[in-house]
Amino acid sequence: MKEKISQLKADMFKAIAHPTRIRILELLKDGELCVCEIFEKLNVEQANTSQHLAVLKKQDILKSRKEGLRVIYSIKYPEVIEILEIADKILKMQLDEALKAFGSTK
Amino acid sequence: MKEKISQLKADMFKAIAHPTRIRILELLKDGELCVCEIFEKLNVEQANTSQHLAVLKKQDILKSRKEGLRVIYSIKYPEVIEILEIADKILKMQLDEALKAFGSTK
């Protein structure tokens, strides 16, 4: 039972754990965007962008709606952004520490 | 530049994104443990546990110290636990919603 929940959480993190998908989430932080806007801003192939969006949607992290020809994606649970912000914070601390290691005669 | 930072964040999430590693982090939430305690509690092979610990340590998420024969691991940045707690919260909302979908004539 506990194992299954860990698996579900791992699946969620796996969905997030890709540079392109992280950039997608950061783009969508301030509101919804259509696929065309996303792949142009990211400079990533349309097909590849679609695939990454599909990963995030399958994992129930993004939602989408159709508007004419366009498909508009947005973040389903804003808490995901909190996760990214904490990751940012940790990364800064890590880099900070790595930098300090230089100062001390290393 | 922005791409490199996304890559670093992705690497961090990748390190977290495994059921066994998530369980390790949850075990260490309340304090340090040696490898022998960890793999016994998790019911995972010693070698495999070592490998997963190495992944988390390489990513600077865990730290370790030696005490006699034992190696004792602990969480380096408590913020990682916050990330797991938010993931928990999101997962609960997702499951909740999935459950509700049943109620409504689906």
Add this chain to the structure above:
DNA sequence: AAATTATATTAGTATATTTTAATATACTTT
């Protein structure tokens, strides 16, 4: 209804991750 536009899907190849099993290292105790 044909052509156009936006998005999605599929298949194939390339890469990366995970697991298992065997072995190595590094302290400790005898």
Add this chain to the structure above:
DNA sequence: AAAGTATATTAAAATATACTAATATAATTT
């Protein structure tokens, strides 16, 4: 210094992910 513990490393096989290119779908405009 030999034997015993605790942990780490390595190699090989199995599995999963990612990217590219080609093609398919679906709504729109002409």
